Amino acid sequence: MEHFDCLIAGSGPAGLGAAFGILETRPQARILILEQNKTSSGGLRNDCKMNFTYPIGFPVEFWDRQSAAQYLERTENFLKPDIMPQKHIATYQKRASRIGVELLSIRQSHLGTDGGLALIKELVARLEKAGVTIALEEELLSIDKQEKIAHTSRRDIQWNQLILAPGRHGFDFLRKFMSANSIPFTDNSIDVGIRVETRIDNYPIVRDYYDPKFLFPERTRTFCTNSGAAHVVQERYTAANGQIWYSVNGHAFSAGNKTNGLVNFAVLKSVDFTQPIASGQDYAEYLASLAMLTGGGHPIMQRIGDFRLGKRTTRDGLNDDLYDFAPSLPSCTPGDISLAMPAKFLRSIWKALKQLDTIVPGVLHPGTILYYPEIKLYANKPQFIDNNFMADTDIYLIGDGAGTSRGITGAWASGLRAADGIIRRQGWK
Ligand SMILES: Cc1cc2nc3c(=O)[nH]c(=O)nc-3n(C[C@H](O)[C@H](O)[C@H](O)COP(=O)(O)OP(=O)(O)OC[C@H]3O[C@@H](n4cnc5c(N)ncnc54)[C@H](O)[C@@H]3O)c2cc1C
Numbered sequence: 001m002e003h004f005d006c007l008i009a010g011s012g013p014a015g016l017g018a019a020f021g022i023l024e025t026r027p028q029a030r031i032l033i034l035e036q037n038k039t040s041s042g043g044l045r046n047d048c049k050m051n052f053t054y055p056i057g058f059p060v061e062f063w064d065r066q067s068a069a070q071y072l073e074r075t076e077n078f079l080k081p082d083i084m085p086q087k088h089i090a091t092y093q094k095r096a097s098r099i100g101v102e103l104l105s106i107r108q109s110h111l112g113t114d115g116g117l118a119l120i121k122e123l124v125a126r127l128e129k130a131g132v133t134i135a136l137e138e139e140l141l142s143i144d145k146q147e148k149i150a151h152t153s154r155r156d157i158q159w160n161q162l163i164l165a166p167g168r169h170g171f172d173f174l175r176k177f178m179s180a181n182s183i184p185f186t187d188n189s190i191d192v193g194i195r196v197e198t199r200i201d202n203y204p205i206v207r208d209y210y211d212p213k214f215l216f217p218e219r220t221r222t223f224c225t226n227s228g229a230a231h232v233v234q235e236r237y238t239a240a241n242g243q244i245w246y247s248v249n250g251h252a253f254s255a256g257n258k259t260n261g262l263v264n265f266a267v268l269k270s271v272d273f274t275q276p277i278a279s280g281q282d283y284a285e286y287l288a289s290l291a292m293l294t295g296g297g298h299p300i301m302q303r304i305g306d307f308r309l310g311k312r313t314t315r316d317g318l319n320d321d322l323y324d325f326a327p328s329l330p331s332c333t334p335g336d337i338s339l340a341m342p343a344k345f346l347r348s349i350w351k352a353l354k355q356l357d358t359i360v361p362g363v364l365h366p367g368t369i370l371y372y373p374e375i376k377l378y379a380n381k382p383q384f385i386d387n388n389f390m391a392d393t394d395i396y397l398i399g400d401g402a403g404t405s406r407g408i409t410g411a412w413a414s415g416l417r418a419a420d421g422i423i424r425r426q427g428w429k
Pocket residue numbers: 009010011012013014015034035036037040041042043044046047048049050051057138139140141165166167168169170173224233235249250251398399400401405406407408409411
């Protein structure tokens with residue numbers, strides 16, 4: 001049986017951050033990265049906007065400003081981003097604060113989906129040169145933690161240190177893994193929202209600030225803005241009961257690509273559950289199944305003009321005569337979001353959108369499209385036994401799936417933090 005100093009499941013930014021973090025101190029470490037997909041590097045393949053200001057992407061329950069700052073600095077030094085300029089922020093901030101909204105000024109870079117692929121190519125080449133293998137289409141199935149053996153879809157592997165970084169799609173895998181290995185965790189919060197798509201002319205702030213981060217009352221916020229060559233996309237999930245569901249999301253190609261003149265961004269609301277609801281994931285899957293029922297197996301889209309009038313959008317209502325742009329995710333079902341979204345979320349999000357329209361007039365143009373559902377599964381919160389995300393002896397859980405990050409930079413930083421724990425435990429420094 002092959003033996004590795006460190007076995008990493010998941011080749012997303014969390015897994016890569018961990019591998020590079022170990023190699024920095026221990027270049028001769030034997031590291032294997034398992035990736036269940038045909039292609040490597042998880043969420044680095046999407047849009048690749050990177051945020052370099054706390055707390056964006058750094059869940060405050062696991063990161064304080066001080067600890068995040070040093071890891072953000074290391075992440076930035078490694079990834080060497082081109083930070084984008086911002087303009088007129090004070091003007092927008094003043095408008096926002098008058099109505100109880102905060103606009104955070106965040107240092108950002110944007111590679112775009114094509115730029116992200118180029119970055120992955122470079123990172124994978126560096127890993128290969130350092131002797132690290134990324135085993136594609138090989139899934140971690142389970143482990144024997146006493147014997148330190150991993151059972152994968154292809155073989156058994158002996159490990160000394162194990163890092164699980166399975167991302168949001170691995171949420172269910174991680175939940176089952178933690179239950180099977182008696183790792184205590186909570187899963188009591190959820191982010192639910194919609195994705196807004198409109199013409200850039202209706203949301204021109206993006207010419208001044210690529211991904212503006214507005215914080216509205218009632219724990220509602222803007223998230224993941226994409227513009228230029230921008231598209232709404234859907235992510236496929238399998239619920240614990242086997243049902244397929246889709247969450248919408250968004251991405252854009254890099255600045256050099258032909259623009260479609262559109263912008264999309266999410267408005268999300270966070271809710272924490274108390275008794276008797278125990279699982280954010282179960283609740284998310286319930287909401288998703290209602291959305292799929294309402295949309296005939298697809299997400300729903302609705303024009304603002306129809307939403308205001310309290311009527312559904314129809315395929316005919318998406319014509320060019322009434323509205324001036326075509327949806328970039330046409331496979332969604334024109335319908336009525338209020339049939340599928342609980343009032344608790346809908347009310348806060350609609351209120352936030354009206355506030356946004358006061359700060360950036362035009363975003364609520366009748367032609368603007370709302371897509372639903374956009375649900376973020378990063379609510380698994382393992383009980384860690386050290387400060388470096390170790391959840392059981394020599395087993396580390398990191399990245400979006402384990403709730404230690406909410407974005408690329410946070411995921412990379414959580415990989416570095418786990419690597420630091422491993423280096424210390426191994427006495428490599
Ligand atoms: C469309 C879209 C756009 C996005 N845009 C941005 C953006 O612009 N900026 C930003 O900061 N964030 C963005 N995100 C979120 C970002 O992708 C994630 O925050 C980030 O990738 C999380 O990193 P991770 O390493 O935790 O997980 P992931 O990147 O999801 O990587 C996990 C990897 O583990 C693999 N895996 C799972 N289970 C197993 C297993 N059992 N065995 C082996 N492999 C396994 C998966 O296949 C996956 O490749 C976007 C996400 C999407 C879907």
